[in-house]
Amino acid sequence: MKLHSMELPFPKNQKIQRTPKIVLLTTFTLVLLSIISLNCPLPKNLSFSPKSSSSSFNKISPSNDNIHDDHLPDNDDQKSIHDQIKDFLSAHKSCDIFSGEWVPNPEAPYYTNTTCWAIHEHQNCMKYGRPDSEFMKWKWKPDGCDLPVFNPGQFLEIMRGKSLAFVGDSVGRNQMQSLICLISRIVYPEDVSYTSDERFKRWLYKSHNFTLATFFTPHLVRSKQADANGPTNTGIFNLYLDEYDEEWTTQIDDFDYVILSAGHWFFRSLVFYENSQLVGCRYCLLENVTDMPMYYGYRKAFRTAFKAINSLKNYKGITYLRTFAPSHFENGLWNEGGNCLRTRPFRSNETRLEDTNLELYMIQLEELKIAEREGRKSGKKFRLLDTTQATLLRPDGHPSRYGHWPHENVTLYNDCVHWCLPGPIDTWNDFLLEMLKMEGIKSYEEKLYPAEDRKMKFR
Numbered sequence: 189m190k191l192h193s194m195e196l197p198f199p200k201n202q203k204i205q206r207t208p209k210i211v212l213l214t215t216f217t218l219v220l221l222s223i224i225s226l227n228c229p230l231p232k233n234l235s236f237s238p239k240s241s242s243s244s245f246n247k248i249s250p251s252n253d254n255i256h257d258d259h260l261p262d263n264d265d266q267k268s269i270h271d272q273i274k275d276f277l278s279a280h281k282s283c284d285i286f287s288g289e290w291v292p293n294p295e296a297p298y299y300t301n302t303t304c305w306a307i308h309e310h311q312n313c314m315k316y317g318r319p320d321s322e323f324m325k326w327k328w329k330p331d332g333c334d335l336p337v338f339n340p341g342q343f344l345e346i347m348r349g350k351s352l353a354f355v356g357d358s359v360g361r362n363q364m365q366s367l368i369c370l371i372s373r374i375v376y377p378e379d380v381s382y383t384s385d386e387r388f389k390r391w392l393y394k395s396h397n398f399t400l401a402t403f404f405t406p407h408l409v410r411s412k413q414a415d416a417n418g419p420t421n422t423g424i425f426n427l428y429l430d431e432y433d434e435e436w437t438t439q440i441d442d443f444d445y446v447i448l449s450a451g452h453w454f455f456r457s458l459v460f461y462e463n464s465q466l467v468g469c470r471y472c473l474l475e476n477v478t479d480m481p482m483y484y485g486y487r488k489a490f491r492t493a494f495k496a497i498n499s500l501k502n503y504k505g506i507t508y509l510r511t512f513a514p515s516h517f518e519n520g521l522w523n524e525g526g527n528c529l530r531t532r533p534f535r536s537n538e539t540r541l542e543d544t545n546l547e548l549y550m551i552q553l554e555e556l557k558i559a560e561r562e563g564r565k566s567g568k569k570f571r572l573l574d575t576t577q578a579t580l581l582r583p584d585g586h587p588s589r590y591g592h593w594p595h596e597n598v599t600l601y602n603d604c605v606h607w608c609l610p611g612p613i614d615t616w617n618d619f620l621l622e623m624l625k626m627e628g629i630k631s632y633e634e635k636l637y638p639a640e641d642r643k644m645k646f647r
Contacts, residue, residue: 494559
C-alpha cells in the first residue's frame with residue numbers, strides 16, 4: 189500500500205457511519221506507519237533527518253470530538269491506538285508549513301550549476317557572475333514545526349509509477365527545473381518528449397517509471413498574440429477567457445498530479461474575448477475598447493482552467509494550485525530601470541502582501557474554493573501549494589542582471605520575476621514533497637468526515 193494513493197474501501201452509496209470504526213482506525217494506522225517509513229533516512233550522504241510537519245489545501249481539520257470511544261472495542265490496546273491517532277491529527281493540524289521565516293542553512297545548496305544541466309541560462313546566476321552566494325544558503329522554517337529539506341529518494345519512491353505535470357508559465361517551468369536538479373543528486377531523467385517544441389517537454393525516470401512534464405500556457409486559456417510589440421513592447425495578446433487551452437486540457441487525463449500556476453503574463457497588454465465577442469482589454473490603447481482591470485481577466489482565466497479540469501471525465505489526479513509568486517522590482521518598474529539587488533531575505537515583519545499581489549493571491553484562493561466545491565461532486569481533488577508568503581520574503585533570489593554575460597549585445601531587462609537555481613524556489617519542492625507525504629492522511633480525512641462536516645480554511 190502506497191501512501192500517495194491511499195483510499196479507504198467505502199462501498200458505493202454507503203454512509204460513513206455504517207463503516208466499523210475499527211476498520212478505519214486500522215487503515216489509518218497503516219497510513220501512519222507508511223508515513224513513518226517514508227521518513228526513514230536514505231544512505232548517510234543523502235539523509236536529511238526529516239521531522240514531522242504538515243501541509244494541505246484548505247487545512248481540513250477534524251475535531252477530536254468527532255471520534256467517539258463508544259464505537260471502539262473496549263480494550264486498552266484499541267484505546268491506545270485511538271489516542272495515538274487523536275494526538276497525531278492534533279499535532280499535524282496545528283502547523284501551517286506555509287507560515288514561517290527563512291533561517292540560515294550552511295549545508296545548502298544541494299546541487300550546483302555545474303552538477304545540473306537543467307538550469308535555464310537566464311536563471312544560471314552563478315555562471316553569469318553573480319558575486320554573492322548567501323542567497324543559496326537559507327531554508328524555510330515554519331512556525332511551530334520543521335519542514336524537511338527535499339529528499340530525492342523519498343520523492344521518487346512516492347512517485348513510483350506516477351506522473352506529474354507543471355501547467356502554466358515560465359515560473360512554473362522554473363520550479364520544474366528546480367525539481368529535476370534536486371532529483372539529480374541520485375538520477376537524471378530521459379527526454380521522452382512527443383514534440384520538439386520546448387514549450388511541451390516530458391521526462392522519464394526509468395528506475396521508478398515516473399513521468400515529469402511541462403505544458404507552457406502562460407494565460408491558462410486559449411490565447412493568441414495579436415501584435416508583437418504593443419504599448420509596452422511585450423506584445424498584445426488576445427485572451428479567449430471562456431475557451432479551454434486544448435494544448436494542455438486534452439493532455440492531462442492520465443496524469444496523477446497537476447501543478448497549475450499563472451501570474452506575470454497578466455501584467456502585459458491583453459484583449460479580452462468572451463462568447464467570441466470583444467468585451468474589453470487591459471492597457472491595449474485600442475480605440476473604442478473599454479479598459480478593464482487585469483483582475484477581470486485573471487479571475488476568468490482561472491475559473492475557466494478549473495472548469496476545464498472538472499469537466500474531464502477520465503482525469504482522476506490531484507490538482508495543486510501553486511499560488512502567485514511576487515516580483516521584487518525596486519527603484520523603478522521592470523522597464524524603467526527597476527532592479528532587485530538585495531542579498532538577504534526579509535523577516536516576516538519587514539514586509540507584507542498588499543495591493544496587486546494581495547488581490548491576485550485572493551482571486552486564486554477564491555477561485556480554487558469554487559473549483560473544489562464543484563469538483564467534489566465528481567470526486568476531483570484540489571490542493572493549495574501556497575508559496576506566496578515564503579516567496580514574498582525572498583527579494584534576494586532573482587537573477588537580476590546575472591542571466592547573461594555583461595558584454596553580450598542583448599536587450600534584456602533586469603529579471604526580478606524568475607529565480608536563480610539553486611535558490612529559494614527549491615523550497616517550493618520541499619513544500620510539494622511534504623504535501624505528497626501527507627496525502628494519505630488527507631484522503632483519510634476526506635473519507636472519514638463528510639464534506640458538510642469539514643471546515644474549509646484559507647490562509
